[in-house]
Amino acid sequence: MAQAELTIDLAALCANWRALRDASGRAEAGAVVKANAYGLGADRVAPALADAGARRFFVAVAEEGAALRRILGPGPEICVFSGHMDGDADMIRAGNLVPMINSIDQMLRHVEGLPGHPFGLQLDSGMNRLGMEDSEWRALRDIALAQNPVLVMSHLACADEPDHPMNRQQLHAFRAMTDGIDVPRSLSATGGILLGEDYHFDVTRPGVGMYGGLPFVEARPVVQLTIPVIQTREVQPGETVGYGNSWTADRPTRVATIAGGYADGILRAMGPEASLWAGEDKCKVLGRISMDLIGVDVTGLKDIPDRLELLGQHQSVDTLADWAGSIGYEILTSLGLRYHRTYLPA
Numbered sequence: 001m002a003q004a005e006l007t008i009d010l011a012a013l014c015a016n017w018r019a020l021r022d023a024s025g026r027a028e029a030g031a032v033v034k035a036n037a038y039g040l041g042a043d044r045v046a047p048a049l050a051d052a053g054a055r056r057f058f059v060a061v062a063e064e065g066a067a068l069r070r071i072l073g074p075g076p077e078i079c080v081f082s083g084h085m086d087g088d089a090d091m092i093r094a095g096n097l098v099p100m101i102n103s104i105d106q107m108l109r110h111v112e113g114l115p116g117h118p119f120g121l122q123l124d125s126g127m128n129r130l131g132m133e134d135s136e137w138r139a140l141r142d143i144a145l146a147q148n149p150v151l152v153m154s155h156l157a158c159a160d161e162p163d164h165p166m167n168r169q170q171l172h173a174f175r176a177m178t179d180g181i182d183v184p185r186s187l188s189a190t191g192g193i194l195l196g197e198d199y200h201f202d203v204t205r206p207g208v209g210m211y212g213g214l215p216f217v218e219a220r221p222v223v224q225l226t227i228p229v230i231q232t233r234e235v236q237p238g239e240t241v242g243y244g245n246s247w248t249a250d251r252p253t254r255v256a257t258i259a260g261g262y263a264d265g266i267l268r269a270m271g272p273e274a275s276l277w278a279g280e281d282k283c284k285v286l287g288r289i290s291m292d293l294i295g296v297d298v299t300g301l302k303d304i305p306d307r308l309e310l311l312g313q314h315q316s317v318d319t320l321a322d323w324a325g326s327i328g329y330e331i332l333t334s335l336g337l338r339y340h341r342t343y344l345p346a
């Protein structure tokens, strides 16, 4: 069998959620499970988090919310960041979803299409991505508050850089827009939780930290990825490995070809920086990463193992992201569909 094995540790995931919940102080910790729980499988991740005590989940679009409702059943609140889009009304009603209203247009659509149905409000505090601008909010505020929103939220642009002045600036903007209103407030994702109490408000929205990614430095690793060795060969000085002859041996080298590639989310851009592990031995990637295969230097190994480890205790999604000039989020959400997935129970 040449299928790579992705192991997802639900116990580590839940421990990370609990740590972020505790770091949220008096605020309630929700859980962000958009993009199929950052690629790890909402059908397994969300129920584990619900069992751990998460009561409020966040997704990007109504379709994800509808699928999540089927997974979780009635009870947990499911908030939709993209709000109430044209055509969403049936899904929002049937799934008992809470759209986070982003504009006056969405507010009108919501009260006309689903009068009395719960909703939240999303405000822009400076990121200029989603949410009402200050001027829109001033115009709508009294009308919107009279409809009893369940949550008012905004999102930080630079929370992974604790000293960035944007954090304070957005905090002040959010306060100026919401101080004195009698609605639970939410500003912080993983990075904001770690900025401290001022940023916690009533509800936090941890995502990447639960999945083992930065900026939650203390996160337990959640994913392990091991890839089978298909064959090995000896190459002599002057011989090349892989497409484009981008690597040339300068000494006799033993090369293992492993069964994974960029079609599995192993980004080609990681290039020559990348390495894998055989137990405690580090093995460098040789030449270009192809669609389904990668050459690896196993010259130093006494025995050739059945599999090499790309993600695990030695290196995280953020290590791989650094090699590719990316972020851990992109590595997680790129993990392919060809893996055999195993879930360690919570």
Ligand SMILES: *Cc1c(COP(=O)(O)O)cnc(C)c1O
Pocket: 032, 034, 081, 155, 188, 189, 190, 191, 205, 206, 207, 208, 209
């Ligand atoms: C993705 C997202 C989150 C979670 O962010 P992390 O950095 O993964 O913790 C929270 N809120 C909003 C609005 C998001 O888009």
